[in-house]
Amino acid sequence: MHRRTIAPGALAAASLLLAIPASAATYSPGAPGIGDPYYPMYGNGGYDVSHYDLRLAYRPSTDELQGTATIQARATQDLSRFDLDFLLDVSEVRVNGARAAFTSSGEHELVVTPKNPLAKGTPVTVVVRYHGVPSTKSAYGFNTWHRTADGAVAADEPEAAWWWFPSNDHPRDKATYDVSVAVPDGTQALSNGTLQSTVSQRGWTRYNWRQDKPQATYLATLAIGRFDITTGTSEGGVPVINAYSRNLGANDGAARASVERTGELVDWLSGYFGPYPFSSAGGYVPATTTGYALETQTRVYYSPKQFAAGSNTSVVVHELAHQWYGDDVSLKGWKDIWLNEGFARYAQWLWSEHEGEGTTQELADYVYASHPADDAFWTVKPGDPGPENQFELPVYDRGALAIQALRNAVGDRAFFAVLKGWPKQHAYGNASVADFEKYAEKVSGKRLGTLFDTWLFQPSKPAAPAARAAAVAPAVAVRMAVRGGRAPGATFRRISPGAGTTRTQTLLQR
Structure with missing residues (x-):
């Protein structure tokens, strides 16, 4: 044991230290x-974002992106430093006006140490100046920035933001957005929400977009290129903005024949899910080579491959259904993906019924009969599929089977009350599968634990529902084969961070 003799002057200093509130000594990183077991390093702790203001400039010829991100947030703990999810090169960071120290860490972390620690509850303004060539950056062995002949697209799931703006990249931390993008004259820039203004000077045009409702980071999109843009208003009063690359080739006609029905389909879906929750709707079809569509909020991303076989309103229904189930009400954790994909698939079944191409029950019976008991299809649990199976077919089709089982159990009146009431109950927020089960029980007045466990959490084929025939008319089987949700040859590979496995995805819709 070592004893220290404290001088009288030091005693006075020690007394002053004792007078400092205990919380001042508790600042921590x-x-x-954010705590999601599927993706342990996605998102960050210690703060909550309310708004992103992104001021960007992009050169299509070189793929160079320059940006200044101003992030409005609030500290949720006594904070000594914090992380942002980001990959590009950073030149300066300021926190509440003062220069902050910063460094990179791990695969995609930008670590920021403010000049002064941040007390819990403190409003925080973070300014990040950055630049880089997104197509040269990768994390976990992949890149989600899609270059095209005339620009680029940011649209992917569960991550896309790292390549173009610093963020708290998890659906649990939703925020509003202002996205301002300068591009060379003759090129257009698209993003979420509504176009507030355009300004042209010195050979550049700046497009200013605003998303005024909370939005998850993976639902933020950026599309730069040469587009034919159409605008209109749905019969129900929803503004619609669609865009088509000028070099879609043979897929152009089918893409327009499908996406131009967005207004009609938004109004139709509103009859099931309630009023459309955002200020605009629409989609865009750039000349990318991916094989998926994505429900980027208000401005859906479609690959041209969606329309290689002809018009495809079913995929438009799927992605628009996500505007309620996935965008308006977002998942709490990535294991809750059934709340997104099961309901978007079921919306396709409702559309099939509407079009006279097979009722929801006929389609459910067909899917059920198509997979024998020993099929691996039944080993995936839609209610918690694991990151390696998160976007695989059972989450979609077995997920939709669970919804049909719920409908059969509670009856149409309660079922459609649940479909419409759920987005209102959790508007612009987050929810889990457990939350949905409780809500369905409340609305229906029935205990549904066994039903949800059987269809969502058991790795085996449920017993055939009573009085339901497994056989389906051949015509229905043919229609399902055409519109079942897989795109032959549209395979891409992704390493699943934190899971240590390779994920191969072939789904047409997400």
């Missing part, structure tokens, strides 16, 4: 992940 925010966690480098």
